[in-house]
Amino acid sequence: MTARNISRFWEWGRKIICVGRNYADHAKELKNAIPTEPILFLKPPSAYVREGSSILVPRYSNNLHHEVELGVVIGKGGTAIPESAAMEHVAGYALCLDMTARDIQDVCKSKGLPWTRAKAFNTSCPVKRLHLPDDFLIPYLISYISEFITLEEGDLILTGTPKGVSAVQEHDQLQAGIQDVVTMSFRVDRQEK
Numbered sequence: 192m193t194a195r196n197i198s199r200f201w202e203w204g205r206k207i208i209c210v211g212r213n214y215a216d217h218a219k220e221l222k223n224a225i226p227t228e229p230i231l232f233l234k235p236p237s238a239y240v241r242e243g244s245s246i247l248v249p250r251y252s253n254n255l256h257h258e259v260e261l262g263v264v265i266g267k268g269g270t271a272i273p274e275s276a277a278m279e280h281v282a283g284y285a286l287c288l289d290m291t292a293r294d295i296q297d298v299c300k301s302k303g304l305p306w307t308r309a310k311a312f313n314t315s316c317p318v319k320r321l322h323l324p325d326d327f328l329i330p331y332l333i334s335y336i337s338e339f340i341t342l343e344e345g346d347l348i349l350t351g352t353p354k355g356v357s358a359v360q361e362h363d364q365l366q367a368g369i370q371d372v373v374t375m376s377f378r379v380d381r382q383e384k
């Protein structure tokens with residue numbers, strides 16, 4: 192099941208569900224309160240970008256940040272999945288970047304608006320397949336999310352960034368990775384049209 196589902200995911204990624212402020216050190220670095228429950232937001236499938244294609248800086252942003260995150264690929268859909276069964280729904284893992292137009296996010300936060308323009312633009316989710324042993328936080332997130340968003344085969348959950356986010360510039364070549372496990376590389380260009 193696992194191998195077959197993960198290869199299908201690489202052909203047609205579906206919705207992307209992202210957890211925000213999952214790591215207290217990152218919440219602190221951006222001077223945000225530490226939430227008591229996961230903060231969730233979505234990216235559409237048009238956010239995916241794979242190695243060989245560029246990350247595009249949106250025309251309206253002058254402060255694009257990288258956030259390096261572990262992604263969980265859903266291999267079997269479900270609603271209201273109990274934590275005890277959550278790992279049966281995981282097909283595999285991905286190294287992901289949650290590209291964030293931080294200047295736009297700051298404006299959205301100050302006005303109480305959703306983060307869509309800051310987080311969900313084209314190429315805002317660079318991904319690479321990753322082989323990892325199972326992790327203990329994941330059953331809780333799968334169970335929490337699937338209470339109110341039905342998970343489908345091919346969905347991706349981004350589990351939040353640890354601290355260390357910073358700005359990227361056009362013409363940068365970004366290298367992201369988990370030491371000795373996986374690295375990926377993306378060029379950054381400015382959006383043209």
Ligand SMILES: O=C([O-])CC(=O)C(=O)O
Nearest residue numbers: 210211212213258351352
């Ligand atoms: O933009 C933010 O700080 C929230 C977020 O995505 C994360 O914590 O990974």
Ligand SMILES: [Mg+2]
Nearest residue numbers: 258289351352
């Ligand atoms: Mg993030």
